[in-house]
Amino acid sequence: MSEYEDGERSQARLRKRLQEQLLKARMEAQRNAMVRQLMDAQAYDRLSNIRIANPDLYTQVVNLILSLANANRLPGKLKEADLVSLLHRLTAKEEPKLEYKRK
Numbered sequence: 001m002s003e004y005e006d007g008e009r010s011q012a013r014l015r016k017r018l019q020e021q022l023l024k025a026r027m028e029a030q031r032n033a034m035v036r037q038l039m040d041a042q043a044y045d046r047l048s049n050i051r052i053a054n055p056d057l058y059t060q061v062v063n064l065i066l067s068l069a070n071a072n073r074l075p076g077k078l079k080e081a082d083l084v085s086l087l088h089r090l091t092a093k094e095e096p097k098l099e100y101k102r103k
Contacts, residue, residue, distance in 0.1 A: 035062055038069050042080040050087075060090055 036044055051058040064086060068074050 031062060031066070034069075035065055038065060038074060039078040039083070040080070043078050043083040046080055046083055057087075057090065061086060064090070 035047070039047065047058065047061065050061065061083070065074075065078065
């Protein structure tokens with residue numbers, strides 16, 4: 001193999017990776033636009049803060065909001081109080097049960 005063929009292959013891999021990143025960025029932009037339309041400004045601001053602080057939780061919330069919208073279970077624009085309620089449900093942890101064994 002010549003250096004020319006190696007260069008072409010690496011450029012092809014680089015182009016493919018760049019196209020994948022562009023596609024991912026476009027999809028993310030579409031998701032953000034859809035979520036923004038489903039929420040009021042205060043709720044979207046809170047969601048943006050969550051994105052910075054906890055990206056995994058942000059992804060869960062966005063997926064939940066989009067699935068609720070697809071199932072027509074959102075009555076109107078999602079308000080901040082509704083978002084807080086969703087967050088409580090997603091992050092609620094079951095209280096551990098303490099059992100005492102007596103001898």
